[in-house]
Amino acid sequence: MADLSVNFAGIKSPNPFWLASAPPTDKEYNVVRALKAGWGGVVWKTLGEDPPIVNVSSRYGAASYGGNRIMGFNNIELITDRPLDVNLREIKSVKRDFPDRAIIVSLMVPCEEDAWKKILPLVEDTGADGIELNFGCPHGMSERGMGAAVGQVPDYVEMVTRWCKQHSRMPTIVKLTPNVTDILAPARAAWRGGADAVSLINTIMSIMSIDLDAMAPTPVVGGMGTHGGYCGPGVKPIALRMVGEIARDRAMAGLPISGIGGISTWNDAAEYIALGSGTVQICTAAMHHGFRIIEDLTDGLSNWMDQKGYARIKDFQGKAIPNFVHWEDLNINFKTLAHIDQDLCVQCGLCHIACEDTAHQAIGATRVDGKRHYEVIEAECVGCNLCAHVCPVDNCITMNPAETGLAFSTWKEHPNNPLRVDNPPLSTKALV
Template identity: 70%
Template sequence: MMSDAYNNLAIEFCGIKSPNPFWLASAPPTDKAYNVIRAFEAGWGGVVWKTLGEDPPAVNVSSRYSAIYGKNREVIGFNNIELITDRSLEQNLREITAVKEAWPDRAIVVSLMLPCEEHYWADILPKVEATGADGIELNFGCPHGMPERGMGAAVGQVPDYVRMVTAWCKQHSKLPVIVKLTPNITDIRHPARAAHQGGADAVSLINTINSITSIDLDRMVALPTVGSSSTHGGYCGTAVKPIALNMVAEIARDPETRGLPISGIGGIGNWRDAAEFIVLGAGCVQVCTAAMLHGFRIVEEMKDGLSRWMDAQGYRTIEDFRGKAVPNTTDWKYLDMNYKVIAQINQQDCIGCGRCYVACEDTSHQAIARLVDEASGKRTYQVIQEECVGCNLCEITCPVQNCITMMPQQTGKPYMNWTQDPRNPRAEKVPTAA
């Protein structure tokens, strides 16, 4: 058994101890003992075992995956139509028991998905508890295949069902209950509140997003293709990280769920991604797509990077910085209307490509001037300060990192948000000092 050298990464998440916050999410990488053992040998702190269900087990189709590619065929978005485990309940329970006995220091959480009838949950929970597993995760997020059977996202989209099933699990099991939430909903706070009301020990999010990644224009069918047809699947990978971060933050700062432990999921592929989820309130993170694309050994770089960053920042434990960005995350109406930045171009770093000029001239505020030296023909670009609104578009389009920076301006004006702004027809009156 491999020991974990990164002592500052140890966590306790809703009573579950783990040598580090990096867990594998419930998915193909955690489908069987062989995979999980390889993951633990590589250094993962825990796994959420691929979702168990009733017998007979689910039957999967072929093919199952598709992707959206960036440059050099880098996978930026991943889509799947795979269902929960297609192995028997007895076989999964036997393997979970054996792996937990062999790796007592690693977290093993068992994902579950069953019909919305109490007797199914009352029957399976003692069996899971007998394996020695550390907790259960209720899969209320799967967006394909299972919702048609009244499970997965069909439960997660109805707060009353979330509350009801969570309460059943708390009644019939002593294990920590983690509720996995679907992002395919208008307001993530409602099912999170319902889980909290049902007694959930934690929530995990996000599950995958309904998607069709692409169409084969020759065959006129979406990918992945099963015979001559296809269906929507679950989208994950780097592309979903911004959505996941927002939903984690919404739960972390909601007064009704504030303090509820969160396991962050969605597009995590390196230590920095993990740190971003943690500063928004996550107590651990779950990884799937990055492991499927690059293998289990990516966790070593994740642990090393996070540990080194913590040392550099003076953080002794994960708890020292967990949630630190939550107080700085607010509603738009509370942002400072008097804060101002202006773009600044470093002429020494500028390569004269003109991308900032084109973007600003065509689609923004015409705040960049293109100057041409008559003698040499050399082009230079300068910000027209009185026209710049500080939108960041030029900085984003510039191919040279840090060539364009957004410089704060001294306005001499105090903080004023939109609820106080006289330009707001519904502005609130600001009390004056006595």
Template identity: 40%
Template sequence: MLERALNKISAKSESDGCLLCYNAPCTETCPNGLDPAKVIRSIRFENISGAENYAKGSELCKICKEKSCIKACLKDKIDKPVEISKLMEYAGNLNKENRSKKKIGLNTTFCGLPCENPFFLSSSVVASNYDMVAKAFEMGWAGVAFKTIGTFVPEEVSPRFATIRKEGNSFIGFKNIEQISDHTLEENLEYLRRLKRDYPTKIIIASILGQNEEEWTYLAEKMTEAGADIIECNFSCPHMTGEGLGSDVGQNPELVALYTAATRKGTHLPILAKMTPNIGNMEVPAIAAMKSGATGIAAINTIKSIMNINLDDFTSEPQVDGKSCVGGYSGKTVKPIALRFIHDMKKHPYLKETPISGMGGIETWRDAAEFLALGCTNLQVTTSIMQYGYRIIEDLIDGLSSYLGERGFSSVEEMVGMALPNLVPADHLNRHSISYPNINRDECVGCGRCYLSCYDGGHQAIEMDEASGKPKLLAKKCVGCHLCMVVCPVGAISASKRVDISQINKN
């Protein structure tokens, strides 16, 4: 059988199957000294510039007879090895495309503080002690929102994580029932002191959670003394065990105002109010925070959730001695919800100039760029790090830097908020024209997915042509919903030019 070269879709699919190994054996065994692991990881995270750069010398893969990389691939222990040579060939051919090679520096300013790039660790287990944060800083992360510090050490449970998966993907949703830092206040203060001493140019955000006004003020004073650059008020943890903590505060504008003011009493530093998404209108508590002394907003924290129900024993995950509880949901699937809340705040007249540190489903540089385009000037990441490690910073930086260069931007700030004018109220949308789907019959493989979805979930505007085995559009039935386009697995359907409905009716 004739072997086919990979294309954009098949290369992404193949890279998705990689285990993303630590000390990847494909790289360790390559006789030519290449780094296929980095190439594959860059393709996986949509960093085409990085894949192209790391694939230099990939022409040697074509003549390599050893194929030691494929022999060493650990995925062979599961089903079959990754097509490493083909992925290297695909990446090597990318440099034939006529794209700008210019890279733009990612230095930004947030709450008046200079940052080497917009990427921070968010307040969570990924930022819970000195060694972890120091490693992240060494790898290129510009700052950290340290795991939430309180005056008490919570009792934790085991286990505390659960995931939701779809088809062949790694998990797309993540649930945790972890609380604030499990280190004492003095231990955490020492971590902050050491981090600021050893990494003076990195930005330290100290996340705090008090149980009353006095504690919010006291914690703010202690974080300031320890050398923090910013204080973040955790008004949004969805599963604290005490009443009046976490998201219970974030849903109550009066408490948000009270505790923000108490925090301001204890510090001169910028203050971020971290918002809960477990509310209808986030701008209400956000305004309360800003009026009471906050400098900016952090959003969103995790969403209250129940991950699943086991139909054998009717338990839920994470299962703690047969029981579970409502917990916080994060991961790639919450990104649309996070973007909606950020949009709502940036569109509000009172909040439009407010600095926002955005988070919620950032996995690739594209995700990050979307948050920037909606008005964020700083970005925080947790779940993707838990899944793939701190090393994702390489592709986040490289991908965003290359994108800015290709699009002609001279800085990160230039693209901040660029998408806001294109998001309008529903009654402002053009309802007088239609865009029909255009089916590329050469690219179509005849799987019939579009037909199934249109007939069973659309307007029965597609039929399968018996002669060709490929779909055919019935224009008189088509309403231009584009369901067919979003379900097509090979990208063979595109949008056509818009047509005025009145002209269609005349014909």
């Protein structure tokens, strides 16, 4: 039985699964249910200054795909709409009742030192294990100079992080917004400001859909809509890339990362951890199915680790980072070819039409004794994988590495590359 416990920037948690700062962690009632179900920790829904903000009615939009509900999710809800002292009292009570769990408090107050100076001791008094700075909320709060409005300006990120480290003993996690061109800029700013960890991603600015009857963005609030924050399974690839960028950055090496974005299963979590995350945060999957999903998240991860021989989370954490390289570092001489298992093929023809219309005309369609027959034309196959992706039958189309007899080589050395390393710069040439 694998050991799932983690120590994340000094915060101990019996497992790496935390509930992200969001509606499920808005009050004691929900949080207690989650912790009883087995969650390792929670990031309490963002606290702000009194008087509390006001939320609108109708707050969520969702995208279904292929008959599956909530492939993507978005919200236009703001931070907690309950008074500060109510939240603080409940946080204290929860931490007292669940001393072994990670209780992190998300914070968002105006970009003034006094505001932070005032709230930090109040949070510290609850006994919470750490704070998470909400620099990511992309709607409502950003228009008031908070949330993503701070997260999009690296100097502000650094400044506020520094204030928090200065006025509090609690580990400080900086939550990053993905609504930037280069995720490394705010990450490095947090790191410079002394952040103990970063968490990402917050939600992505989005319009979920247009209601074609109301002619308004969804969710429709009295005939109108606004942009919201996108999350759920659909954002996972975007979030993974951003986590990977930070994880492989040499300057920030070792900075703990709490991975967030579309994690629904233990398998998703394992991917985030393999790419360097020390904990993972989940919201949409819990909102879709309830807190009970924690049972399979921990059980599935544990079984997979046992099978792979990983005794602790640390044993595989970050293992994929060295293999996440820039395109120019890939072996340009590697070749892989599609192969169709004729015994498994159900003759749907999807591989053929995809390759014929949109790729390399490398899958022939013929009839053998009147029966449909699809076969890879290896001379035309570039190993693009498209056929394997469209094939509905598991393992029917496999990609098999082919022997090329060529040594490892990258674009950097390729003769077609005008900037190849053995090619002298133009200025030098001119001198010759």
